Amino acid sequence: MTIDQFQLEAKDINVWFGERQVLKDVSLQFPSNKVTALIGPSGCGKSTFIRTLNRMHELIPSAGLAGSVLLDGQDIYEEAVDPSTVRLRVGMVFQKPNPFPTMSIKENVISGLKLSGRKNEISDDLVENSLKRASMWNESKDRLDEPALSLSGGQQQRLCIARSLAMNPEVLLMDEPCSALDPGSTRRIEETILELKESMTIVIVTHNMQQAQRVADKTAFFLAEDNQPGYVVEFGETQQVFGMPVDPRTNDYVNGHFG
């Protein structure tokens, strides 16, 4: 048995919006080339937490943060670190598909390279490869120049995944990527996730218990009592968290007794 390497690590993360604290002392280690699921009822701070991992959190006015996030040992919140370089290495897929409406399918795939000034890396191979890894190639190869908005919701979300993959990130954050999709699209994205973890570390927020069990190696259960900041109740191997949870609250949640 090999010992897990931790590419990404959150240490004592506390988060505020204005005066209100929404996360308290969250520390999680994300093993390399594995999928970690974040579960918990709405409003417990999972999405807020995942946004602290690539410095998207600070884009919200009134956001505050204490603690550190280590990417390969370096704190991404150090003063000298440029947030955009962090986001190049830690990609993100959002809850709502958000392809760029003014661009074609192909332009969307290569938009990240253009947006970060790496035009010389653009090639047709990269477009094909990224779409293939997001299992979008067959549906889009004959319509690469059509507007991205002509795709269905599920296809748009896979296009957004392809867009992130074209950047070849080391870590991919997914914030409820399937919440707006039908079961077929959800299944295809789950298959994609399982293929992707060969080459990157994945963190996924999900409300779907079955999905967490299908894709995640590790699972963290977040909880927030009324008007209290959210925190991690339990963090462990997915099988253990769902099969024999240590904490009774985890047991209640994964068996659908609340939340």
Next chain:
Amino acid sequence: MSVEAVARPKFAEPWKKTNQRSKLIQIIASTVPIGIATAAWLFAGVDLIVSVLLVLLPLQLIAVGIAGFLLKGRRGVPDAALIVMTYFLGTFVMVLLVSVLWSVVEAGFAALSPQFIFQNNVYVTPTTGLEIGGVGHAVIGTLLVVGLSTLVTVPLGVATGVYLTETRGKSRGVIRVLLQAIAGLPSVVAGLFVYSMLIVTGVSAYAGWLGSLALVPLMLPTVARVTEESLRLVPQELRNGALGLGAPSWRAFLMVTLPAAKSGVVTAILLGVARVIGETAPLLTTTFAANNTSINVFDGGLATLPTYIYNYVSLGFDTSIQRAWGAALVLLILVGILFGAARYVSRPKSLKAKKKKEKR
């Protein structure tokens, strides 16, 4: 075994009631009031406007109210009142707009000719016939003065709109208030300000660029606020998507946010141009007037269509007033061409793609 022909459902709109009774009620409700009002106007000698307001409107309200009651019961009555009022007010505005446009076209058409559009005003006296001279110099002057003004205002106004939406600058509130204040500035004050600051003090004589300068504060609030509104409509998810890919903010703005708001920004510029292209007062004290064609905006008086109209109406001769109407019509046509062109250039990409395909 015989296959029986199954009757396929046919396209239908069952929500449109078509039985004879309701058809009859609708026809009576829509024709009787108009008939009575027309009769009152034609045979009883009632004034047209009085007949429309005091005969047609109340009768129509009552008739449609009764029809609504007969067709839908009590809930049909307020429906009917709302429908009649909306149609009536809508028609009223429509009649107003068309009559304004029509009066310009009717009065200006006589003066209109290629020579009137392209020739200048040299050798024209107030009583010279319409077959000599025209407003070509004023068309060029208007394009130059408004064009220069647009060139200066658009970067300023768009930048202001960007500052208001895309940054967290501390003076956003103050700037909004100031923009509102400038929007209320009487245009003549803008002209007099430039006049007293630059002409009285001897910095410059009358010149086109002074007119452009006087138009800037009039155009700026419109461009800035409409740009702001259109950028505000761009979903936050798009900005996040771009930033999440590791884009620096300026690239995210130029490549994602601004293109998504493009048609709104174009509208902002058009509304700004529309705001100033007919301005007369600020130009009278800055660009003054001229009879010859000039493209030099830095020296000497420059004719523009609004000041031309003002001057020729003031002269008071029949032919001079006809020339003013003609110039008004030319100004209308010019605005129409500018707006049509801008809309064509900025139309959505998908439409362009579709057009190309159809050609193939």
